[in-house]
Amino acid sequence: MGHKAMPTGSVRQRCGRYTVWALLLITGLVVVVPSSFTAQPKREANSFAPPSWYDRTVQHECVLGTDYLGRSYAAVLGRAISATTRVAFFGTAAVLFGVLAVGTLQGSTQSKLLGAILASGNLGVMAVPQVAVLITIATSWSRTSPAWMVNTSMMAVLVLFAIPTGARLIAERVRSVNQTRFVAASQAFGASWWYTFRRDVFPHLLEDIAWIVASVLPMFVAVEVGLAYLGIEYREFEGLGRALAKSFGSIFNGIAQFQLVVTIAVILWVALIPQIILKLLNVRGFAEESV
Amino acid sequence: MRGVKRLATTLLILISFGTLSVTFAFYIVSRTDELAEERLQMSDVKPPPPEAFSERYARWIKTVVSSRFSDFGQSRTGPVKNIVASRLPITATIGMSSWLLGWTCGLGLAVGLTTRWRPWAQFHQQRLYPIAHAVPSLVVVILFYLVMIQFDPHPSRQLRTGVGIASLVVLMVPSTTALWLNGIQRVLQQEYVRVARARGISSVTVWRRHVLPNVLVSSGVLTQAVFSLAGLVVGSAFVEGVFRLGGVAEAFIAAATHGQAEMAAFATLLYFLVLAAGVLIAEGITVYLDPDGAQSHANW
Amino acid sequence: MSDALRIEGLSVYGQGQYDFGRQNADERESNDPLSGQQNTAASGARGYEVISQVNLSLRAGKVLGLVGETGCGKTTLINSILGLLPASLSVASGRILIDPEEQPVDLLQLNNRQRAAYLGLRIGYVPQDVRSGLNPLMSARQTVREGAKRKRDRKHQRSAITQRTDDALRRAGLSDDFLRSDADRRPGRLSGGQCQRVLIAQAIVNEPSVLLLDEPTASLDPTSRHQVLETIRRLADDGAAVCLVTHDLAAIASMVDSVAVMYLGRLVEIGSADQVLRHSRHPYTRGLLGCVPRLDEKRTLQPINGEAPVSGNGLTGCRFYPRCPLRQIQCEVDEPQLSKAQLEHQVACHVAE
Numbered sequence A: 001m002g003h004k005a006m007p008t009g010s011v012r013q014r015c016g017r018y019t020v021w022a023l024l025l026i027t028g029l030v031v032v033v034p035s036s037f038t039a040q041p042k043r044e045a046n047s048f049a050p051p052s053w054y055d056r057t058v059q060h061e062c063v064l065g066t067d068y069l070g071r072s073y074a075a076v077l078g079r080a081i082s083a084t085t086r087v088a089f090f091g092t093a094a095v096l097f098g099v100l101a102v103g104t105l106q107g108s109t110q111s112k113l114l115g116a117i118l119a120s121g122n123l124g125v126m127a128v129p130q131v132a133v134l135i136t137i138a139t140s141w142s143r144t145s146p147a148w149m150v151n152t153s154m155m156a157v158l159v160l161f162a163i164p165t166g167a168r169l170i171a172e173r174v175r176s177v178n179q180t181r182f183v184a185a186s187q188a189f190g191a192s193w194w195y196t197f198r199r200d201v202f203p204h205l206l207e208d209i210a211w212i213v214a215s216v217l218p219m220f221v222a223v224e225v226g227l228a229y230l231g232i233e234y235r236e237f238e239g240l241g242r243a244l245a246k247s248f249g250s251i252f253n254g255i256a257q258f259q260l261v262v263t264i265a266v267i268l269w270v271a272l273i274p275q276i277i278l279k280l281l282n283v284r285g286f287a288e289e290s291v
Numbered sequence B: 001m002r003g004v005k006r007l008a009t010t011l012l013i014l015i016s017f018g019t020l021s022v023t024f025a026f027y028i029v030s031r032t033d034e035l036a037e038e039r040l041q042m043s044d045v046k047p048p049p050p051e052a053f054s055e056r057y058a059r060w061i062k063t064v065v066s067s068r069f070s071d072f073g074q075s076r077t078g079p080v081k082n083i084v085a086s087r088l089p090i091t092a093t094i095g096m097s098s099w100l101l102g103w104t105c106g107l108g109l110a111v112g113l114t115t116r117w118r119p120w121a122q123f124h125q126q127r128l129y130p131i132a133h134a135v136p137s138l139v140v141v142i143l144f145y146l147v148m149i150q151f152d153p154h155p156s157r158q159l160r161t162g163v164g165i166a167s168l169v170v171l172m173v174p175s176t177t178a179l180w181l182n183g184i185q186r187v188l189q190q191e192y193v194r195v196a197r198a199r200g201i202s203s204v205t206v207w208r209r210h211v212l213p214n215v216l217v218s219s220g221v222l223t224q225a226v227f228s229l230a231g232l233v234v235g236s237a238f239v240e241g242v243f244r245l246g247g248v249a250e251a252f253i254a255a256a257t258h259g260q261a262e263m264a265a266f267a268t269l270l271y272f273l274v275l276a277a278g279v280l281i282a283e284g285i286t287v288y289l290d291p292d293g294a295q296s297h298a299n300w
Numbered sequence C: 001m002s003d004a005l006r007i008e009g010l011s012v013y014g015q016g017q018y019d020f021g022r023q024n025a026d027e028r029e030s031n032d033p034l035s036g037q038q039n040t041a042a043s044g045a046r047g048y049e050v051i052s053q054v055n056l057s058l059r060a061g062k063v064l065g066l067v068g069e070t071g072c073g074k075t076t077l078i079n080s081i082l083g084l085l086p087a088s089l090s091v092a093s094g095r096i097l098i099d100p101e102e103q104p105v106d107l108l109q110l111n112n113r114q115r116a117a118y119l120g121l122r123i124g125y126v127p128q129d130v131r132s133g134l135n136p137l138m139s140a141r142q143t144v145r146e147g148a149k150r151k152r153d154r155k156h157q158r159s160a161i162t163q164r165t166d167d168a169l170r171r172a173g174l175s176d177d178f179l180r181s182d183a184d185r186r187p188g189r190l191s192g193g194q195c196q197r198v199l200i201a202q203a204i205v206n207e208p209s210v211l212l213l214d215e216p217t218a219s220l221d222p223t224s225r226h227q228v229l230e231t232i233r234r235l236a237d238d239g240a241a242v243c244l245v246t247h248d249l250a251a252i253a254s255m256v257d258s259v260a261v262m263y264l265g266r267l268v269e270i271g272s273a274d275q276v277l278r279h280s281r282h283p284y285t286r287g288l289l290g291c292v293p294r295l296d297e298k299r300t301l302q303p304i305n306g307e308a309p310v311s312g313n314g315l316t317g318c319r320f321y322p323r324c325p326l327r328q329i330q331c332e333v334d335e336p337q338l339s340k341a342q343l344e345h346q347v348a349c350h351v352a353e
């Protein structure tokens, strides 16, 4: 991967800080708000019915109509957003943790073994379609297996697939920062490894971290949506993928078609939030350097 | 000599990688079959006695080898080979057409962005590509379907195939353009391109003999082009599903869900054969263009 | 001897902040092989001055050494002739006449296609960077042959092209052994000296009347440098008009016929090699010569004070004024023009006059 000349520390740190704050704020808004204003969507169906503008349970028209189970689609969508983003944020956090741990270790130690594992992992990630692996993993569990176990195994595959690329980037950055004079100076003063990492190295990783978040989060959204459409979704989970699949199933119904368009808009918004934030903050990252 | 050695190594890695993947797919999917017993426990129907993975896998390998690669076992609905043979044309059409168009359009756009629409090159790399990259592919495929049925609620199979391919091409183009553009921009900075111009060599020759061969060899475009097949498999599954075309991807999902290990393993084998062919072609091109291996950049 | 190429009143301007002679990546990108005509500045849209009112002649059979510090505009001058100016620079005025005495053609008035009829055929170019000047995927022979194919004559046959290719390689100083065993190798497997000769061979394969060499010896060891300079001298003796751009005065002293000295985009002294190198009059030329080490004489090197500014913007009067040891009050306000101090020896300096 090519690396641009590093901007001054303060600019990088500022960009990274803003990004992290913005991401945190968005996390709060997207995850908490939909759950609050759609706290009680009617989950049990009275009867199967085609989507309609009229909600029989509350006896008035609703904004996005009702779904095939007669529930308010706005409420269904709100909960789906919440569910999908929670999974995406949880997965992204796991990837970030893995990437930072492996990347820092590799960047600091320059271990040949770990380097080879990461390189072959990268090769595997490029060569194997992860959705195919997820399908085989998901279908290999019995129907009586606990949902958390199935979902965790699927998440684990996704996280493992995402680690090599990000870890190589972080390793490269850690290696180049470790070679700078200020790190050498810090070590010459007898600072501990942890102190040097926290004060001198980590701030230089913030921009890359922001970029990893912006690339990995949409990946989790895309996989959830795609798998649900293919009929293999997280167990006991009603996310945006199912909302999309169900409205696509009744596509020749005008209301369902409208709901489909709204769902697509919502999915795009959720997937693109991090990228939009980065663009607004003008944070440039490895995607542009390494394409 | 050096090229032959490299080709042999690549082939060896691919064979090991492919064998592992086929075995893994067979093992995982055959577990599903073992679990059928568990599923049927509550019903009165007696499940068939489960067959251990090793026995079943050995039997499959034996069948394949003894039939001289003409029998790949049975699936629920018939011989695996027949099922794949009936579905392969549509998958191959979708995959190959979108792959070719995606990479060609990407090259065309990249050349345009480095020559005629220069101010847009940076916009593409910094704004458009990262955002396009984050868009879930299924959403784009569905959007294309949605637009198609607005014009023709009962589209023919050809139209569905065409629009499906178009949706995959649109999905691929930002990435392929970004990769080509990056490689082209790097090569255009090289002195030998300037020297070629200073020698009065025609633009077409400069691109054909100096720019493109160097982009192919040194920028990793070939590697990415081969590995984009992995993404295409997923995209193809979406297109087959959304546009109701029924291809190999759909058969693979059905096989995985129903424990048809033979079918899943054969689909995996097929994918790796295509991938291996791609790697070999890419390696061949690299060795032909750069026999000394001075510029080559390969990720495998 | 007649003029093979004449530059008249050439001025090149740039937009924004430009680092003289040191093209950055973006600008180089703009030099793509499909780009349009040579940039020509619209009147009134001038930015800063990169080259100002340069007049120069290249004579058949003679070697002109164009010298100056890095960034003085030497490479920009060569790029103007070749039509390879980066997008941020444009020719504001002047003419570059090829064949000025017989059938003069102004290269600046030609579009890319028309200019291509001269490049490689009438004008040969050898770049600065030995390694990256050659396409790494083409063998030495293929590179030279590609140029040889451009000459469309009656002998445009495979054997004739092969013959001319091998001749060019030989004339560039490469041995028959090289032709037999190494000519089909790619640059990665050739030495720096061999690469430089291949670059010279590709420039001379069509026997151009003008040969432009940009720092051809910069990255060579002393032995290769000597051989390459000898080759260049021989080419001039065969009738080519050679312009040898360099900042290494010592290397060219023995083989050039005349010398032009550039400072911040202006010619400050021109004359025969003897006049400029042994009886230099401009303080800047003397400064440059003062930095040249000599083996036969033990002396302290005297570098020129300070560094050349990145741009001449904001400077009035003589551009060398801030660094000149002989400066006078007049120098700060009055820009000196080239004037003849002796026969054919021109100097732009109030004091030298």
Ligand code: SF4
Binding pocket: C282, C283, C284, C318, C319, C320, C321, C324, C325, C326, C327, C328, C331, C336, C348, C349, C350, C351, C352
């Ligand atoms: S004109 Fe004045 S400042 Fe310029 S070189 Fe001559 S003496 Fe020096």
